[in-house]
Amino acid sequence: MTGRERAAIVGIGWSELARDSGVGPGSLVARAARAAVLDSGVARDAIDGVVGVYGTDSPTLWPGYVVDALGLPDVRWWDTAQPPSVTALSTAANAVLTGNCDYALCYHGKYRWANTSVVGRGDPLRQAPAHEFDPGLDHALVEHGGSMLWAARVMREHMALHGSTREDFARISVNNRTNAARNPRAVFRTPLTVDDYLAAPMVDDPMCLLDMDAPIDGALAVVVTTERRARDLPHPSVLVEAFGSALPARNDGLLWPEADGIAARRAVGNLFARSDLTPADIDLAYPYDGFTILAMLWLEALYTKPGEGPALLRESWSDDEQRLRLFGRIPVCTHGGNLSEGRATQGFGSVIEAVQQLRGDAGERQVDAARSAVITGGMAGTNRSTILVGG
Amino acid sequence: MARINHDTIDLWQGWQRRELRVDRCADCGTWVFPPRPFCPDCWSDTLVGTVLTGAGRLVSYSRPRVAPGAPPVVSGVVALTEAPGVRLLARIEGIEPERVTLGMQLALGWWEDAGGVYPQFGPVDADQVRLPADAARGADADADADAAGGAGQGAA
C-alpha cells in the first residue's frame, strides 16, 4: 500500500533451540536479542524501545531484564505481549511509527517449565523468574475433565463435522518435517512419512504425538524501525505491510472448540482489509502449527470456506516432494514450523524465516522470487493474530 | 485438585452438595457461566443462581493417554440444554469410549476423589447411537442458541 509509512524489520537473531539448553531463560533471550541487534547494524546505544513476550505457560522475561542484560543505556519505551509473539511485533511497529521510539528490539523466548516436560519436573532449578504470570494454564474453573488439550477436541469436532482424516493432518506434519530437513535451526529434522504419522502414539485421541510441537528451550528476536530509517541499514528492508487480530467473545477454547476457527477467520479478514493484497497474491504461507488442527484452521481462514481445508491439502499435496504447494505454487512453513523448531518459537520462528526468505537469505530453503509472506499466530487462550510482510 | 478462587467458590461448594447451579440474568435472561461479576449481555448486576438438572449434549471430546492399565478417560465439552450458551468440561462415563458420538444426549452425574466432588456426564440411553449428520445438526442448533443467548458472537 502506498501513502503511509510502514515499519521495517531490520535485524533478526536467535539462540540455540534445544531440548535442554543447560542455561537459564534469560541467557537465551539475551543471546537472541544481541544477535538481532548485531544483525541489524543499529548501534546498541540507539536501541530505545524493547517489547517482549511475558506470560502464559512458561517463564518468560520482562523487558527490564533485557535492558540490563544488553546494557541498553537509553530505552524510552517498553511493553509486553503474550505469546505467540506476532502481537509483540505489531506493538513494536506501532511504537516506531508513532515515534515512541526509533529502534525497537522485539523478542520471544520460551523455556521448558516443570509442568510442560519431564526434564523440567526433574530439574529443581527450572523455576520461574520473579513476577511470572501464572504458569499453570489451568482453566479458571476447577476441573479439567481429564485433558487440558483443548485442541484435541477442536480436532475431533473438525473430523466429525467436516470429514477431515488423520491423513489430512499427516500432510501438515510431513510437509513441515520435509522443510525442516533444510533448516539448521530446527530441532526435529529427520524426514517423516504419512505412515510414520499414522503409527505415532496417541496423546489425546484423535491427537497424536506428531500433531503437537514439543517443548524446547530457545529465544528469537528482531529489530524494528521505520521504513525511512531502514534505508540506511545494511540489509534489504522487510516491511510490515499489515497486521490484523481478533478476540471474539467466547474465546475460551476449552469450552468453545469452534473459537479457534472463528477467530482465525476474523483475524485474516482484519488483516487483508488493511492491504491491497489478497491471500492468493502472497508467496509464502506460515500458518501457526503449534497443533496441526490450528494450521488447518488458519489455512481454511486464509484460503477456503470453513471445512474445506482437507480438500485444499489433498489438492496441494506433492507425493514426489512430500510437501504442500497451495494452488501448485505457495509453499507452507518453509522452515518446518513449530512442529520442527519446537515450542520455543511459538510462531516467532515464522517471522525469522519470512525475513530470511524475503531478504533472499534463506540458503538452500530459498524460494525463488519470494516477495511477500503471511504469518499467522495464536490459538485459544492466547492471542490470535496475523501479519503480512513484504520485501 | 481443583483450583478455586473468590469467584468460583460458590460454584465449587454447590458441587460438593452435588448441585449444579448456574447464574441467570434477572433482567435479560442470559445464562452466565463460568461465574462472572455481572451479565455480559446487558451489564445487569442481578444474577440469580438457578439449579439445573444437568441435561446436556456432547459438543466434542478427546481421549487423553492414561497410565497403562488405568481405565480409559473420555474428556468432553458438554452444552447444557436447560441453559443455552453454557458449557462444562467434564468426563463422560458409563459408555464404552468407542460408542461416544458428537451430539449425543447426556445426563449429569457426580464423581468424587480425595479433593472433592465433580460433575460428570453419562448417556441418557446407553443404547443410543447417533449418526454424524445428527451430530452436525445438533452443533448448528447449539450455535444458533448461543448467538440468541446474547453474549456469544456468530461465525465470522
Ligand SMILES: [Zn+2]
Ligand atoms: Zn442481562
